Amino acid sequence: MFSATRESTVVLGTNDRRKVNETMRYNVEKCKHPGFINVSSGNDIMMLKLSRPTTIQPIRLPNKRTQRIKDDAACFVAGWGDTCRRARGSQLREVDVSTINRKTCEKAWRNKLPANIICAGGYRTKKGFCQGDSGGPLECNKMAVGIASFNNHTCRYPDVPNVYTDIAKFLPWINNPKRKCKND
Template sequence: MLYMVSVQKNGHHECGGFLINVYFVVTAAHCGGDDLKYVLLGNPNLKSSKMKKIRVNSTCKPKDYVDVGNGNDIMLLQLSEKVPLNNTVNKIPLPTYEITLRENQTCSVAGWGKVDENSSSVDDLRVVNVSIINSSDCNKKWEGYLPPNVICAGGYGTNKGFCQGDSGGPLVCNGRAVGVVSFNRGFSCHYPDVPNVYTNISKYLQWINKILNEKKCV
């Protein structure tokens, strides 16, 4: 998972993220804004001296982002320098068109967040496989509270899913980052509960590609 990034706030891990371009990282919009100063990348252990620290130049959120509950929970971080790609750092591809994931399809999610709601964040990157949940079933479990443009996977009917501190990390299916960790219920990862919710990256490709091409927020 050479694309994994720790988004830092006040010198500490705040959220996950992932490298999609030598100048840009994707994370969740709710992770912050101008208070996100640095990213760390290049090692699965946050305490490693081999971690590369790069300053964040600017943060780009969709213009209609208000809060997590209203959706559009995706953000691009423009980095202050070009990331050298090598055997410890690489980017992950995004979908090339709007996708529909298969129910029960196995994907994965990774992060440095809590392993359960009573623990603290971890230094070593964790990864877990999660299954895609049908969107209408997910909507029923959430009693109609889901925002548009989301993917549901894990967290329901299983003890596998994401937890606090994993926000902004990627949902990876078939080698592509298809979702961004967005929210679970009540800031709790007490499983099994309701499905975990991710922002559907394929719904934002036009916006992402415009930023990558123009190298600035749009």
């Protein structure tokens, strides 16, 4: 069950913000996970229900066979956010990142992290996501496995790994037609 918290729109079908027309714009209803409190406590996931059908092919999600992503898996993250060199641009950017072992991730963060996350990029590398990329996909094996959640807020690498919501941990909620939503 979705419930609109406020009027929102998304754009589908372009990777250049300068090339948007009204047929690409969709109104959406938002459904925030009922367990969401803040990004660092986990459950940082939201479903969007489009106002009309689309012909855009969605990316695959994990399934029971593909739920476990191995450490040091080759992946990439995409987003519209800032880079270390400049502010947001009009072009969608992507960068390759590798997944990071959970113990290594927690040690680098000097903190226990939520159970439903994946760490990738931003640690011992100059690659990762930045402000404005939150909600973007972590793609591994042509599958969306994570959602950009939080990093160190400065985008200066290589201090701590980037943290993503682990989509596989939320499949029961995603696939439940009677899912509960948190209203803002």
